Amino acid sequence: xxxxxxxxxxxxxxxxxxxxxxxxxxxxxxxxxxxxxxxxxxxxxxxxxxxxxxxxx
Numbered sequence: 001x002x003x004x005x006x007x008x009x010x011x012x013x014x015x016x017x018x019x020x021x022x023x024x025x026x027x028x029x030x031x032x033x034x035x036x037x038x039x040x041x042x043x044x045x046x047x048x049x050x051x052x053x054x055x056x057x
Contacts, residue, residue, distance in 0.1 A: 017025070027035065
């Protein structure tokens, strides 16, 4: 087997990762419940800002 071939299930080498994959590697150790909470809070804040903008018109 050649050295550059990738097998399924093997972690990708760092120099072969795309920018998006490198970004997500930073969050690898964060539990999903905290990421879900963060996304939910951002969505709620967006709704609140839009609602306040509509009410202040």
